[in-house]
Amino acid sequence: MAQTIGELARGMQPSTVGYRAVDRQTLALDALSKLTWQFAKEPDFRRLVDVLVLTISGQFTVGNAFAVVHNPHMQSGEPLCTGSGKFMTDTMPVEMLKCPVCQDYFLQHPHPIRVADLEDFHALREAATRAYESGVRLVTPLLLGDRVIGLIGLGEKVTRKPFGDDEVDLLATLANTITPFIVNSFLFMEIASLNAWYLDILDSVRQGVFVIGSDAKLQKVNSVGVEILKLCCGETIDMESVFESPLETLFPETSFPGWSRQFKLAAGRRNMRQSEHLVAKTADSERIFKVGFSRVDQGDGGEAGLVITLDDVTAIKESEERLFDLEKFADKGVMASSIAHELNNFLGMILGGVELTRFALNKGNVEKAGAALDKVMANGERMKRYTQGLTDFTRLETRKKIADINAVIADVLSFVRVQKKFTRIHISTELDAGLPQFEIDTDQIAQLLLNLVNNAADAIQEAGRDDGKVTVVTSGDKDSVTLTVSDNGCGIPPNVKEKLFMTHLTTKENGHGYGLVTCSRIIDHHHAVVTVDSEEGQGATFRLQFDLHPEEPSDAVASDTSPETDSFV
């Protein structure tokens, strides 16, 4: 098809009479450009097409004009139409547009047709000719490549003068210029639509999502994120100003103590922690959020930003706290039975000693009575140490303090060793005397150790071993302290190892499954990392690494790459 747009426009023109020699091409294109940008601020197909008619109406001073346009990016769908004056339409369907060109042509051709398709093109020209009767004086196609994506039509000029050749050319030039505008504007609107879709996705996430730019300022936030900010900073927060705000402003110290510092530390880490728990203060309570970080990397390796997710886990944490307390009570219930048993043992030995003493005195054997009293004293001392050990780690209050973890271990084991459960198990220790003291909750560490050695004893019993061994080892340096508890019990099957720290997991007939959940909580409280080495039938080793500087970047997380090793933070 060798025809130019101008030829097409002339060919389709119902009547070309007269001449208007005004070179307004620059003005017309400038007007179109300005109006397109003005209306692009509010993406709307109808308004976009209306801009074309508006521009034409102004530039050609016509009261009656129309435009019908296919979306060039869509394979099908209603063409967009708008008109003014005689060709005005107040509803979308093409048949409502009072122009035969549209009715004859677009209803028959729901897709953009090729100009090369002469038969259809002649039909278009005939329709344009018939349109003269309904007031159309000038029609030009909108061409994208070799396809007609729309039509522009003009009615009579307000001066009732005929259109000149220059105006025909101007209309053709406008049409030629408008087409890329249309294509770009459709793309712009599709980008806006994609952006809206992207925001819809963000809004469907139950976590608060904050997208931070490489300049550390907020770029996007989803609706849950907005609610979090309102909850913690008050309903009066100015959502317009939070964008382009630095992290310190977005998460102010008053509501989010220490948060922005944590975020900046996280942004500097290579391995980001995914389970940081941070506390935010609302007007009347505190909320706990599980914080996740994801760095957005650019293709060239540069950093494009940071995505922060905040999951309100207040209810879960409260539930865990209750569970934690319940676990303590449950442990104490189990322990009470064991304690009663042990105390009965001691009492039995003491009463037996007293009886032996009385018997010896009745016989006048003072020497034998003295030896019996020595045994009473020795059992009394053992009972005292036992009860002392009990009181040291069964307190309900929890608090962290600088303490010697070796002393806690020694206390716990002194109590554990005398229990019947451990009478056939050899408990050995290799405690590093040079360990630095660090901040621990001694109660919780005691409970953690008790759980681990109890589990070890159960595993040994399940394996049916007579040579059961439990080894407790400590080691460390200036950055970390490691506590290792090993046993030669039945080991942990792989499928159980994967779920070790899940609630209600138990492999014991009478187990409640809370023990390792409690351990997990304690480990979490101490910013520790636990690794589990185990081979079924060969025992198990729990290794806990306490980071002595938990706020500093650490790459030590899950550094053990053994296939038989699982890490839990």
Place this chain on the structure above:
Amino acid sequence: MEKTTITKRNIADDVIALCPGKTLDNSNAHDMVDAIVRAEQSGYRFIVVDMAGLEFLSSAGVGSILSTVELLREKGGDIVLCNVPTSVFHVLEVLDLSEYLTIRTTEEDAVAACNG
């Protein structure tokens, strides 16, 4: 699309003011054309279109003015726009219509333009 009603006021012997409200678009452009044509048929030579409060002017709105302005001018009258908001004036300006159409700042100025 919410339709806004065209209101009419006599502001001089042969001058009537028409006010389109918030929008002048497909929803009420026909009404505007009808109001202008009826006013002209009733003997008004001058029509003042009071654009105070106008937020959106579509191609149909522009068309309603352009398609009727010559009707009045042929008889020695005119359509005079007044109280044109900046955004609407900007549209008329880029369309190169600010010279073609008669535009005045206030209603008093518009009436004065009709009288003189």
